[in-house]
Amino acid sequence: MTRIVNLSRRKLLKAIGGGSGLVLGVYFSATDRASAIEEPARPLRAGFEPGQLSPNVFVAMDPTGQVTLTVSRPEMGQGIRTTFAMIMADELAAAWPRIVVRQSDGDAKYGDQITDASRSILIMERPLRLAAASVRQMLEAAAAQTWRALIADCRAVDHEVIHVPTARVLPYAQLVKTAMNLPVPNPDKLRLRDSSSRRYIGHAIPSIDMGAMLKGKTPFGADVTLPGIKYASIERCPVYGGKVKNFDPAGAMAVRGVEKVIEIPANPAPSGHLPLGGIAVIASNSWAAFQGRKKLKIEWDLGSNASHDTTAYRAEMQATARRTGKSVRTLGNFESAYAGAAIRVVGEYFVPYQTHATMEPPVAVAAFENSKLIVMAPTQSPQTARAVLAQYLDLKEADIVVRPTFLGNGFGRKALHDYICEAGWLAKATNGRIKVVWTREDDIKHGYYQPICFQRLDGGLDKNGVPIAWRHRTVFPSLASTFHADQVLPDAAQLGQGFVDMPYAIPNLRCEVGAAPAHMRLGPGRGGLNMAHTFAMCSFIDELASAAGKDPANFLFTYYAGPKKIDMKALGVDYPNYSALIEDYPLDVGRLQNVLQFAMDRASWGDPLLPRQGRGLAVHRSFLSYAAAIIVVTVAENGQISIPRIDLVIDCGQVINPDRVKALMEDSIMYGLGFALYGEVTVKNGAVEQRNFDDYPVARAVITPEMHIHVVPSGHPPTGAGDPAVPVIAPALCNAIFAATGKRIRTLPIDLNLLKDAPATAPVPTAGAPAAPTAIPLTPAGPAPKN
Amino acid sequence: MPALNINGKEHPVDAEQSMPLLWVIRDIAGLTGTKYGCGIGECGACTVHIGGKAARACKVILGDAVGHDVTTIEGLPDTHPVIRAFAQLKVPACGFCMPGQIMQAASFIKLRSDPEDDEIVQAMSGNICRCGAYERIVAAVKQAAGAQR
Ligand code: FES
Ligand code: FES
Numbered sequence: 001m002t003r004i005v006n007l008s009r010r011k012l013l014k015a016i017g018g019g020s021g022l023v024l025g026v027y028f029s030a031t032d033r034a035s036a037i038e039e040p041a042r043p044l045r046a047g048f049e050p051g052q053l054s055p056n057v058f059v060a061m062d063p064t065g066q067v068t069l070t071v072s073r074p075e076m077g078q079g080i081r082t083t084f085a086m087i088m089a090d091e092l093a094a095a096w097p098r099i100v101v102r103q104s105d106g107d108a109k110y111g112d113q114i115t116d117a118s119r120s121i122l123i124m125e126r127p128l129r130l131a132a133a134s135v136r137q138m139l140e141a142a143a144a145q146t147w148r149a150l151i152a153d154c155r156a157v158d159h160e161v162i163h164v165p166t167a168r169v170l171p172y173a174q175l176v177k178t179a180m181n182l183p184v185p186n187p188d189k190l191r192l193r194d195s196s197s198r199r200y201i202g203h204a205i206p207s208i209d210m211g212a213m214l215k216g217k218t219p220f221g222a223d224v225t226l227p228g229i230k231y232a233s234i235e236r237c238p239v240y241g242g243k244v245k246n247f248d249p250a251g252a253m254a255v256r257g258v259e260k261v262i263e264i265p266a267n268p269a270p271s272g273h274l275p276l277g278g279i280a281v282i283a284s285n286s287w288a289a290f291q292g293r294k295k296l297k298i299e300w301d302l303g304s305n306a307s308h309d310t311t312a313y314r315a316e317m318q319a320t321a322r323r324t325g326k327s328v329r330t331l332g333n334f335e336s337a338y339a340g341a342a343i344r345v346v347g348e349y350f351v352p353y354q355t356h357a358t359m360e361p362p363v364a365v366a367a368f369e370n371s372k373l374i375v376m377a378p379t380q381s382p383q384t385a386r387a388v389l390a391q392y393l394d395l396k397e398a399d400i401v402v403r404p405t406f407l408g409n410g411f412g413r414k415a416l417h418d419y420i421c422e423a424g425w426l427a428k429a430t431n432g433r434i435k436v437v438w439t440r441e442d443d444i445k446h447g448y449y450q451p452i453c454f455q456r457l458d459g460g461l462d463k464n465g466v467p468i469a470w471r472h473r474t475v476f477p478s479l480a481s482t483f484h485a486d487q488v489l490p491d492a493a494q495l496g497q498g499f500v501d502m503p504y505a506i507p508n509l510r511c512e513v514g515a516a517p518a519h520m521r522l523g524p525g526r527g528g529l530n531m532a533h534t535f536a537m538c539s540f541i542d543e544l545a546s547a548a549g550k551d552p553a554n555f556l557f558t559y560y561a562g563p564k565k566i567d568m569k570a571l572g573v574d575y576p577n578y579s580a581l582i583e584d585y586p587l588d589v590g591r592l593q594n595v596l597q598f599a600m601d602r603a604s605w606g607d608p609l610l611p612r613q614g615r616g617l618a619v620h621r622s623f624l625s626y627a628a629a630i631i632v633v634t635v636a637e638n639g640q641i642s643i644p645r646i647d648l649v650i651d652c653g654q655v656i657n658p659d660r661v662k663a664l665m666e667d668s669i670m671y672g673l674g675f676a677l678y679g680e681v682t683v684k685n686g687a688v689e690q691r692n693f694d695d696y697p698v699a700r701a702v703i704t705p706e707m708h709i710h711v712v713p714s715g716h717p718p719t720g721a722g723d724p725a726v727p728v729i730a731p732a733l734c735n736a737i738f739a740a741t742g743k744r745i746r747t748l749p750i751d752l753n754l755l756k757d758a759p760a761t762a763p764v765p766t767a768g769a770p771a772a773p774t775a776i777p778l779t780p781a782g783p784a785p786k787n
Numbered sequence: 788m789p790a791l792n793i794n795g796k797e798h799p800v801d802a803e804q805s806m807p808l809l810w811v812i813r814d815i816a817g818l819t820g821t822k823y824g825c826g827i828g829e830c831g832a833c834t835v836h837i838g839g840k841a842a843r844a845c846k847v848i849l850g851d852a853v854g855h856d857v858t859t860i861e862g863l864p865d866t867h868p869v870i871r872a873f874a875q876l877k878v879p880a881c882g883f884c885m886p887g888q889i890m891q892a893a894s895f896i897k898l899r900s901d902p903e904d905d906e907i908v909q910a911m912s913g914n915i916c917r918c919g920a921y922e923r924i925v926a927a928v929k930q931a932a933g934a935q936r
Contacts, residue, residue, distance in 0.1 A: 077881025077918045206877050213882035214870050216820020216860040220883055223819035231814065256803060285814035286823075287806045359824060359832065359883040359917040408822070408883025409917050440825045659877055663920065667880060670919025693829035693915065701921040702912040 059088060059131045061139075065159060065173030067094050072104045073124070074380055075209070076407035076414070077667075078722050079660035082208045083121060084128055086200035086656055091132035091193055093156035094172075096200070101208055105382060105403050121656060121718045133190045135179075142178035143170050158199075204659035209406075221378035221405045222437070224365040229433045230259065232426050233289035235296055236278035236446050239686035240521050241269035241303040243277060251295030252281050257288025261296070264425055269305070271521065272483045273388040273417040276446060280426055286437045306686040308519035310452065313683075314350060317454035317475045317516060321348065325473050325512035326489060329500045329573045337469035337508035341460025345547045349455040349536035350747040353681035355447040356525055357698060360408020361438040362419035366427035372399045373424055378407040380415040388417050389424045412524045416448050416482075444696050445688045448523025449681055451476040453532035457540040460508075465548030467559060470506040472540075474499055474513055474533065481518030488515040490529075492574040497622060498533030498727065500573050503589055504541060505562035520683065526671060530622040530727040535748060538618035538731035542738065552735065553605050553617055557596055564590040578624055578720075585624045585719065592619055595628040595649045595712060602710050603630035603647035612636065613644070614739025618731035623720030625652040626712075629669075629732040631705075635740045639756035643673075643705035643733070650709075650725050653716035664721045665709040672729020674699035680749050789853050793818065794862030804850030809833045811849050812859060820860035820886045824915065831914030834887040834894075835859050841894035860886035869893045872931035873924075880918030888914050888924055896932040904929065 060068045069088050073080045081101045089099060136156045143161035144151040153164050160171045195201070212218045237243060249261035259282050266277030281292035338344065364377035373395060379385045382402040390397045407414055423436040453476035460469030478490040490513060492500075500511050525531065545555035565586040568575035577585060596619045599605070609615060612635050619628040628649040634642045648665050655661050678697040682689045690696040734745040741758035745751075790797040791811065798816045812821050812835070824832030826845045833844040836858040863870065869892045872878075879885045888911065895910040896902070902910070907928045916924065 075881075077879075077883075079880070204877070206874065207879065209882070210874050210877070210879065211865075213879045214873050214885055214889065215863075215865065216822075216886040218882055219819075220822075222823065225817065225819070285802070285806075285810055287803075287810035287814070357917065359830075359881065359915065360822070361824075406883075407881060409881050411917075437823075440827075440830075663877070663880055663918075663923070666922050667919035670921060671917075692827055693825050694827060698915055698917065699919060699921075700912045700915060701908050701925060704908070704921040704925065707922055 059092065059135050061135060061172065061176055063173060063176045065171060065176065066098055066100060067092065068100045068102055070102045070104045074103065074378070074382065074404040074407055074410070076378075076380065076410035078664065079207055079657060082205060083657045083660060084124065085208055086205055087125055087128045088132040090198045090200050091129045092136045093158060093193070093197070095159040096205070098159055099208070103404055105401055125656075125718060129192055130187050130190055133192055134185050134187070137185045137190060138179040138182050139172055139175045141182050142175040145178060145182075146170065146175070201656050202658065205657060218406045220360050220408050221363045221365070221376070222360055222408070224376045224405060224435065226365065226367060226433045229365065229435055230282050230284065230430070231286045231289045232280045232282045232422075232434050232436045233286065233293050233439070234264065234278045234280045234422060234436065234442070235293050235298060236276045236442070237266070237300050237302065238445065238688075239300070239302040239306045239308075240276070240519065241305050242266070242686075243301050243303065244279060245299040245301045247279050247299070248297040249279070251297060252292035255283070255288055255292040255295055257283045257285055258292040259283055260430065261292070262426065262429060264422060269303075269521070270482050270485055270518075271418070273384070273421060274392055275418045275422045275425065276521075280422070282426070282430065282434065289437065290439065302686060305519045308683050308686045310352065310683045313452065313519070314454060317452070317514070318348065320475045320514035320516065321454050321456040321473045323514065325475070325514040327510055327512050328495055329502075329511040329571065330509060331571065332508035334469050334471050334508045334510040338458060338460040338471070341469055342463040343461040343465070343547050345459040345461070345540075345543050347457045347536070347540050347543055347744070347746055349457070349539065351453045351532040351535060352679075352748065353449040353452045353520065353683070354525060354675065354679040355444060355449050355681050355696070356409070356411040356413035356523075357443065357693075357696060358407075358409035358411055358413050361440055361443040362413065363435065363437055364420040364423035365433070365435045366420070366423035367433040368424075368427040368431055373401070373427065375400070375402045375420055375424060376405055377402070377420050377423065378405050378410070378414050379417065379420060380407070380410045380412070384415070385417045385420050389421060392421050393424055393428055411526045413448060416523050440693065441691045444681070444690050444692060447521070448482065449520050450525035450531065451479065451522050451529070453529075455532070455536040457536060459540060459544045459547075461544060461548050465550055467504070467506045467544050467548070469508045470502070470504065471510040471512070472499065472502065472537065475516050476529070476532065477516045477518035477520070477522060479522050479524055482522050488517055489513055493576045494529045496575050496577065497529035498537055498620060499529070500575060501566075501568070501587060501621070502537060503566060503587065503592055503621070504559045506559065519686070527622070527723050527726040530620065530723075531675060531730070534618065534620045534622070534727035535730045535734070538620060538728065539734055539744070539746070542616070542731070542735040543744065546738070551606070553596065553600050556617070556619065557593060560589050560593050560596070562589070564588065580624055584717070587621060588626075591626045591651055592621060595619060595626045595651050598710060598712055599628040599630045599647055599649040602649065602708060603645070605630060610634070612740055614736045614741070616732045616735025616737065616739055618728040618735065620724070620728050622724045622727060625650060625719040625721065625724035627651075627725040627728050629725070629728040631729070631732040631736045633733060633736040633740055635737060635755050635758060637757060639752045639754070639758070641737065641752060641755065643703075645708065646705045647708045647710065648725055649712060650721065651712035651714050651716075652721045652724065653714050653718040655711055655714075656718060658711060661711055661721050662709050665711075665725055666707055668725035669707055669729055670699040670704065672726045673703055673705075673733070675726070676730035676733050676748060676750055677703070678749050791816070791849070791853055791857060792855070793857045794859060795856075800849060802849060804848060806849045807845050808835070808847045808849055808852045808857070809844035811852075812844060812857070818859050818861050822883055822886060824884070824887070829915070830884075830887075831891055832884050832887040834890040834914065836890060836894055839894070839897070841891050858890075860890060863889065863893060867893060868931040868934040869896065869928070872927040872934065876923050876927045876930065878920050878923040878927050880920055884914060884916045884918070888916065892924075892928045892931060896928065896935060900932055900936050902929070902932055
């Protein structure tokens with residue numbers, strides 16, 4: 001339970017000198033909204049005993065009535081600062097313009113601050129409401145005391161307290177001083193406001209950072225600057241686990257602006273959060289550092305991964321997937337059911353390595369002064385960064401401050417802290433202020449890749465087309481290999497992402513996992529392992545439907561039957577459920593059916609299409625939310641595809657900020673299309689072959705389809721919205737391509753050349769053709785013509 | 788020392804003539820609204836105006852920019868129709884690509900006051916948004932073009 005302590009009663013305000021105010025949690029001086037950098041948060045330590053105060057959310061009100069909310073989650077486009085402010089503002093009955101949002105640093109007292117796996121709102125909603133409700137109740141109590149009235153007659157509305165019987169009004173500002181001396185309500189006794197009084201939650205509130213953001217004034221990691229700062233660019237070994245044999249800095253030192261060349265020692269694989277090592281060129285500006293790097297002469301010891309080759313590796317994975325693996329979920333007897341099946345279907349699916357390619361490449365600023373380290377960087381987890389830095393640099397955590405900046409995307413990449421460690425190491429080594437700047441090439445070539453994955457599915461239908469046997473094998477190098485040696489089998493958390501949580505009611509079932517040694521540094525990406533698994537699982541159920549001669553949507557709906565909630569424990573399956581309690585967040589097949597039905601209705605499933613068009617669908621639960629996509633695709637004779645329409649349905653529980661959820665759905669569609677059509681990292685001789693957006697293309701405006709986003713009204717607690725809709729896009733698209741052409745896509749990215757001269761399956765022509773969509777080019781558009 | 792005119796102000800620049808304008812703007816003039824995303828003209832994050840027209844600052848060298856008026860996002864008025872439209876349609880997500888998108892759009896609508904949707908899509912397809920805000924970007928550019936008429 002969140003504990004809330006009234007610090008003002010402990011005379012803390014005197015300690016900070018000057019201001020006074022009602023402070024729950026901790027006090028900050030008021031500053032402007034986007035100043036994570038210029039005016040660091042100044043948490044107070046004096047005056048409260050450690051262990052007594054463990055709130056993970058902080059609301060403060062100063063005597064002018066200005067409210068400062070300290071947001072403990074870094075902002076990376078998910079709108080979390082605004083969403084948290086909305087939750088707080090409704091519970092506090094605050095006026096929007098009186099709210100200031102501050103970003104917390106990586107101190108432990110803010111609780112877990114990691115922003116990943118769509119968990120932020122899930123974890124933070126209640127503590128936020130409790131903290132805000134206690135401030136509101138203290139203000140109401142202060143008003144009651146002032147008027148000698150009953151608390152029950154005093155109601156907070158829009159930054160004021162009203163005495164209902166007499167309509168007297170006191171603004172918050174006039175109540176702060178009195179409220180400061182009142183006891184903090186027991187969290188168990190807090191009266192939360194009911195939903196009818198909400199003015200923010202459920203409404204499309206613009207981002208609290210909008211104005212600054214559109215003027216380029218929200219400080220990203222790349223934008224941090226300090227007097228006397230130096231810029232570092234690092235040449236790293238092309239192969240993971242390799243190291244410098246020897247190097248010659250002379251050429252680099254001759255470049256104008258270059259000041260130092262330093263070797264960062266390699267951290268042998270698995271290197272986890274630690275730097276890969278390499279040669280750092282330090283200069284007076286980024287460009288000079290890049291130029292210096294080009295002049296370095298380095299001889300590498302490439303190490304044992306130098307023979308890694310994605311073509312050969314794929315063949316090995318395929319061989320593994322054709323053998324019996326370790327069984328992680330079984331039901332009935334697959335072998336005998338399969339042997340007795342009237343129709344057997346086999347599908348082998350492949351997804352390549354992909355990389356995050358965050359819009360803002362990794363970047364970090366570190367300053368080492370008086371034996372203390374200050375880091376300012378885009379991190380999804382300032383606390384992890386701090387802990388990792390302390391260990392790596394042999395410093396006490398108390399001597400390290402990590403201030404998260406705005407993030408130009410996170411996608412999981414910025415929850416891994418090699419770039420921050422590089423900056424910390426260089427700052428300490430030079431006793432100075434360093435900005436480590438990654439080029440896009442560095443980002444593509446030295447990422448934490450989403451695992452390459454090979455899957456094989458075997459399915460059996462009886463003579464009536466009823467699915468009776470399902471065997472799914474997955475083979476991919478474990479994400480844990482980045483942190484621990486000898487990880488050849490992935491753990492339950494990874495297998496719980498679209499694999500063991502297979503929701504179809506098929507009586508004979510086996511889920512098996514095959515071993516895959518890791519040769520690359522791996523890290524989770526958007527959607528996690530659901531991306532690969534959902535592609536295979538949602539495509540293969542479509543294969544079964546087609547083999548059964550049934551409509552895929554009806555087939556799916558039918559075989560979601562059975563118990564409405566899948567009890568993984570009873571099935572003996574190790575299923576971490578995204579770290580949430582399965583009792584609170586069950587695997588609810590009813591909600592899967594519901595999003596499917598919703599999508600079918602909205603997308604007019606079954607309506608006739610034009611020739612060469614097909615409609616495909618995919619449904620999946622991930623990150624505790626439920627998503628369904630229906631895509632209409634047109635495949636031209638030359639293999640070009642276009643997407644006249646996508647319907648995307650999300651059930652992510654109660655929605656705080658509908659506009660942000662909608663934006664995240666639009667985003668999920670584009671990300672999913674990029675994943676399906678473009679993303680591929682290949683490796684030869686241990687080195688990544690791609691380098692930049694010219695050969696690692698991503699989705700652009702030109703492929704934007706007509707999008708129809710449907711958010712299911714839901715009373716369930718809020719769950720993730722950033723990830724769960726991404727995985728359904730690729731399988732829905734591939735199923736649509738199958739419907740249009742009869743060609744089954746089992747390898748990503750989709751090779752459009754395979755669709756050349758595909759016969760048109762003959763959907764019934766219909767009147768009223770949809771507007772001509774833009775064709776998705778075989779090679780994505782480069783830069784727009786200068787205008 | 789050569790000087791570069793950025794947003795109507797002369798900035799003395801002591802740097803190699805071959806340094807891309809992007810790094811001059813960011814590291815030397817200290818204007819960080821203009822972003823680095825690729826350095827090879829593929830992403831549009833670095834878009835600025837040179838002589839009023841959109842250009843990729845990573846592909847223009849200092850030597851070629853001297854003598855021209857350079858405008859960055861900081862030099863665009865808050866009331867610019869593109870900025871207003873982007874705010875109204877709540878376009879930004881993480882916001883990192885936004886300065887580049889806005890500079891590209893501002894230049895485009897000046898030349899094409901009544902653009903077809905397809906033209907907008909084409910004009911904006913050189914600007915990557917990894918937050919996938921494309922639908923809103925295109926709608927906002929259309930709205931801004933209408934507003935300036
Ligand atoms: S940084 Fe200039 S176009 Fe990408
Ligand atoms: S808003 Fe994040 S990259 Fe465009």
